[in-house]
Amino acid sequence: MSAKVPFFELQDVSKVFPVKRRIEGRWMNRSEAAQVRAVNRVSLRIARGETLAIVGESGSGKSTLANVMSRVTAQSEGVMRLDGGEIPASSTVSSDFRRRVQMVFQDPSSSLNPRQTVEDIVSLPLRLGGMRHRGERRARVMELLESVQMSSDTMLRTPMSLSGGQKQRVNIARALALRPELLILDEPTSALDVSVQARILNLLATLRSQYGLTYVIITHDLGVVRAIADRIAVMYLGQVVETGTADEIMRRPRHPYTRALIAAIPVVHESDRVFIPDTQILDGETPSLLDPPAHCAFHSRCAFRVDACRTLPAPELLADAQGHGVRCHRVGTASLAGEPVTLP
Amino acid sequence: MNDAQAVVSIEGLSLDFMTLDGREQVLRDVNLHIHPGEIVGLVGESGCGKSATAKLLLGVLPMPPARITAGRVMMFGQDIGTMSWHAREALKRDIAYVPQDPMAALNPSFTIGEQMIDLIVWDHCGRTLGGYVRGRHKRVEVARARDKAAHLLEKVYIPDPMQVLQRYPVQLSGGMRQRVLLAMALSGTPRLMIADEPTTALDVTVQKRTLDLVKDLVSRENLAGLYITHDLGVARDICARTYVMYGGTTIESGPTGAMLNAPRHPYTRGLVNAQPSLAGGMPQGIPGRLPDYLAPPEGCRFAPRCSLRLAACEVAPAHRTHPSGRWVACWADVDEVETV
Numbered sequence: 001m002s003a004k005v006p007f008f009e010l011q012d013v014s015k016v017f018p019v020k021r022r023i024e025g026r027w028m029n030r031s032e033a034a035q036v037r038a039v040n041r042v043s044l045r046i047a048r049g050e051t052l053a054i055v056g057e058s059g060s061g062k063s064t065l066a067n068v069m070s071r072v073t074a075q076s077e078g079v080m081r082l083d084g085g086e087i088p089a090s091s092t093v094s095s096d097f098r099r100r101v102q103m104v105f106q107d108p109s110s111s112l113n114p115r116q117t118v119e120d121i122v123s124l125p126l127r128l129g130g131m132r133h134r135g136e137r138r139a140r141v142m143e144l145l146e147s148v149q150m151s152s153d154t155m156l157r158t159p160m161s162l163s164g165g166q167k168q169r170v171n172i173a174r175a176l177a178l179r180p181e182l183l184i185l186d187e188p189t190s191a192l193d194v195s196v197q198a199r200i201l202n203l204l205a206t207l208r209s210q211y212g213l214t215y216v217i218i219t220h221d222l223g224v225v226r227a228i229a230d231r232i233a234v235m236y237l238g239q240v241v242e243t244g245t246a247d248e249i250m251r252r253p254r255h256p257y258t259r260a261l262i263a264a265i266p267v268v269h270e271s272d273r274v275f276i277p278d279t280q281i282l283d284g285e286t287p288s289l290l291d292p293p294a295h296c297a298f299h300s301r302c303a304f305r306v307d308a309c310r311t312l313p314a315p316e317l318l319a320d321a322q323g324h325g326v327r328c329h330r331v332g333t334a335s336l337a338g339e340p341v342t343l344p
Numbered sequence: 345m346n347d348a349q350a351v352v353s354i355e356g357l358s359l360d361f362m363t364l365d366g367r368e369q370v371l372r373d374v375n376l377h378i379h380p381g382e383i384v385g386l387v388g389e390s391g392c393g394k395s396a397t398a399k400l401l402l403g404v405l406p407m408p409p410a411r412i413t414a415g416r417v418m419m420f421g422q423d424i425g426t427m428s429w430h431a432r433e434a435l436k437r438d439i440a441y442v443p444q445d446p447m448a449a450l451n452p453s454f455t456i457g458e459q460m461i462d463l464i465v466w467d468h469c470g471r472t473l474g475g476y477v478r479g480r481h482k483r484v485e486v487a488r489a490r491d492k493a494a495h496l497l498e499k500v501y502i503p504d505p506m507q508v509l510q511r512y513p514v515q516l517s518g519g520m521r522q523r524v525l526l527a528m529a530l531s532g533t534p535r536l537m538i539a540d541e542p543t544t545a546l547d548v549t550v551q552k553r554t555l556d557l558v559k560d561l562v563s564r565e566n567l568a569g570l571y572i573t574h575d576l577g578v579a580r581d582i583c584a585r586t587y588v589m590y591g592g593t594t595i596e597s598g599p600t601g602a603m604l605n606a607p608r609h610p611y612t613r614g615l616v617n618a619q620p621s622l623a624g625g626m627p628q629g630i631p632g633r634l635p636d637y638l639a640p641p642e643g644c645r646f647a648p649r650c651s652l653r654l655a656a657c658e659v660a661p662a663h664r665t666h667p668s669g670r671w672v673a674c675w676a677d678v679d680e681v682e683t684v
Contacts (some may be wrong), residue, residue: 057547058518163633193389193574198618199629220547223620227627250622264552265622266577270605272622281556282549285517 005084007048007214008069008182013078014238015039015064021290036289038064040238041078043317048181051208051215053229053246055222055261059286061238063106063186066218070103070184082182099129102180106187108167112159118145118170119155125177144173147210149203165196169203176207186218201227222265226250234258237289237297240317244324250275254326256304257282279303296329304330350418351536351568352378352401357415359396359592361637362408368637370396371592372645373660373673374415378536383562383569385583385600387576387615391634393592394572398538401570402441403432420535433471440534440567442558444541446521450513456524457509460493461486464531496527499564500557519550526554526561537562537569543578555582576619580604585669588612591635591645598670608672611646644675652676 014037021034038061046052054062068075071093080087082100087093105111112121122144123137131137142152148169159167168188175183188204189197205228207213219225225232225246232249234242234257242255253259259277267273284301287293293300299309308329319325359371371393378384386394399405401419417424419435427435443449451459462476465485469475479485490509497505500523513521522542529537539558543551559582562569573579579586579600586600588609596609607613614630621627632649635641641648647657656675665671 057549194576194618194627195389195614195630197629198620198627199631201620202626202629205626221620222548223622223627226622226624227620247624250624260549262622264548266548266551266555266575266581267622268576268580268604268616268619269621269623270601275622281552285519 006045006081007050007083008044008046008216009079009081010042010044010069011079011081012041012043013039013065013068013075013080014041015061015068015073016076019290034290037292038238038289039068039075042235042238042240044233044240044243046182046214046216048214049208049212050231051217051229053217053219053225053232054235055219055225055232056235057220057261057286059237059289060235062218062235064238065235066103066184066186066216069216070101071097072103095129099178100180101182101184102175102178104168104171104175104183104185104188107191108164108171109159109191111171112167114159117156117158118162121159121170122155122174122177125174129178140177141173144176147176147207148173163196164192165200168192168200172200172203172207176211179211180213182214182216184216184218187220188217189224190219190221197224204228222250222262234261237287237292239297239327240325241298241327242325243317243319244322248322248324253277254324254331255298255328256302256330257298260303296327298328306330350377350379351420352376352570353416353418354397355416355418357400357417358413359400360411360413362411366638369592369640370637371400372640373593374589375594375597375663376587378568378570380535380568381563381566382585383559383571383583385579385586386570386572386589387574387579387586388589389574389615389634392589394574394589395540396592397589398540398570398572401536402439402538403436437467437471437532438535440529440532440537442522442525442529442537442539442542445545446518446525446542447513447545449525450521452513455510455512456516457490457493460496460509460524460528460531461489463528464489464492467532492531493527496530497524499530500524500527500561502527517550518546519554522546522550522554523557526557530561530565534565534567537567538572539569540572541574544573544575551578558582576604576615588615591640592637593645593673595646595674596670596672598666599668602668603670608666608670608677609646609674610650610652610676644673650676 017036017038019034019036020031023030023032042065054065056062067073074089082097087097119141122141126137126140141155145152145154150166150169189200192200208215217229229246232244232246233240236257242249242258249258253262259279260282263277263279264281267276280303282301287300295312296309296315299305312329315327315329317325317327354374354376357371357374361368361370374397388394412425420438465479466476469479493509494505497508502508502523543554546554571583583600586603587594588596590611596612604616607616617628618630619627630649635645643658643660647653654675661673661675663671663673664677
């Protein structure tokens with residue numbers, strides 16, 4: 001990551017939702033305007049052909065970030081660039097951007113119209129993309145279904161008669177219809193059984209090498225991340241708290257939150273136990289985004305907290321030479337060796 | 345296996361559903377035993393008959409469409425096939441049920457307190473509608489129930505229970521809701537806890553805490569547990585013994601750790617290999633899909649998807665018991681396969 005222009009870049013992107021907050025303790029309930037900063041100054045760089053996984057618990061802002069990246073919603077602050085070209089922050093973006101960046105949504109059943117056939121579903125983006133001739137569209141749909149390893153006779157079936165894995169394949173086929181370059185997948189396998197999940201992951205890996213796709217995968221399952229991702233960004237309360245290569249983060253997680261997240265994974269394979277860091281389970285609830293902690297966002301639940309975490313301003317995401325960034329006071333750049341440093 | 349003291353023992357159970365499309369042969373040859381003080385896991389993918397088994401034990405499976413065609417289900421030493429309706433209702437007090445989705449299981453229109461008091465009053469007034477209607481309006485009864493509700497919430501380590509009783513389900517986090525349901529499950533005099541995927545809707549860190557709580561409750565309250573999950577890692581964490589189900593039959597059973605380290609049945613092996621490893625590498629899926637219950641394959645139900653299929657698989661496999669308490673229902677489970 002030097003002077004070369006990254007394929008997709010986010011610079012200090014934030015998403016703020018205006019909400020109403022109830023003021024309690026009066027004789028009548030009143031409300032006041034408040035802000036929820038669902039995504040808080042996130043900077044990411046994604047190289048072409050790379051797979052970035054965004055992990056975090058529910059409420060960490062990862063789905064909002066995915067929506068911002070695919071422009072389902074516009075960001076409130078910050079800059080997004082695709083291939084060096086800035087994407088305007090207005091809600092309407094060019095059809096070129098829509099063609100190049102596509103999204104696969106979380107729930108395979110609710111993202112398909114139950115009244116339409118698979119052919120209708122997959123050919124809609126083609127029609128909107130300007131493919132007028134019906135026979136041409138049908139040929140492309142067949143080609144797409146073949147590339148997601150489905151037989152072409154499913155074209156006339158409705159989503160109701162498909163299994164969960166097949167529905168997700170149709171979703172992927174629809175996203176691929178316009179030959180996108182960047183695919184944003186929001187929890188692509190969380191609704192599926194493990195044996196089906198494994199097949200979808202294999203399919204995604206095949207498609208990636210076949211079409212030279214770049215993936216952003218939103219997930220909470222670190223096993224899935226390990227199977228498919230090159231890099232990981234860990235999110236907590238709308239911020240990226242740790243980022244680095246998948247291998248590095250799984251082997252040497254540095255941020256206390258990442259460590260706790262990995263420690264909570266229920267292991268299946270006995271050999272995976274070596275990856276489980278020796279740390280305590282997270283206590284307490286995630287703080288509310290309505291009044292986030294003033295200092296380090298994680299300090300209220302951190303096992304390695306010291307006084308400095310409650311007095312210093314929020315830490316910055318500091319990266320070492322290999323691009324492994326950590327947002328923590330206790331992990332200084334000088335001592336990114338592994339264990340969080342114990343202060344005297 | 346000493347059946348006399350087993351909390352639950354299911355032997356050779358077959359269960360059919362009579363539907364408009366015909367006879368769906370859902371469960372066939374299910375064998376499962378739960379002994380006092382142990383948590384037994386039941387794993388398998390969706391549509392494998394895990395929940396049908398749990399509902400049968402709970403007594404909430406509507407029996408006209410469902411029908412037991414073979415086998416025997418014993419709970420607390422009584423055969424539920426020959427039991428009267430009243431005896432069956434009384435038995436429900438001994439079972440604690442923890443449902444899957446905490447948001448769907450709690451009514452969003454009522455406070456936690458109202459819902460818990462309802463349940464406790466119902467239980468205390470003889471589990472009849474008349475008793476409940478009379479009791480629900482008696483101040484003494486409600487006050488007693490509220491105390492008990494607070495006590496139950498304390499048991500699941502909810503801080504400030506009186507405050508929580510006044511909240512609505514939406515005001516609680518997912519982990520808190522699940523703990524409220526655990527508390528509600530304990531409101532009777534449970535001896536058996538049936539948990540149907542209680543942590544699938546939760547984040548991993550919350551899941552970990554909930555699992556620890558379930559383990560803690562089971563040992564403190566001296567319960568036996570049936571823990572249904574599709575997550576092998578969770579089963580490994582919480583269950584001493586695990587049964588694997590496929591297509592409505594139990595196919596393998598044994599101590600969880602040993603079984604997952606060296607699965608014998610091809611399906612169990614497929615499930616373990618489908619689980620992504622933290623060391624990296626692509627997991628492998630199992631080709632094919634679940635059998636159609638209207639016309640399930642004769643013999644072994646996994647045979648059409650199995651890579652080790654033999655001619656013998658046309659006949660339903662017998663259970664082969666191995667030392668160390670494991671058994672497997674597979675014709676291919678001989679020594680050559682073990683070394684794979």
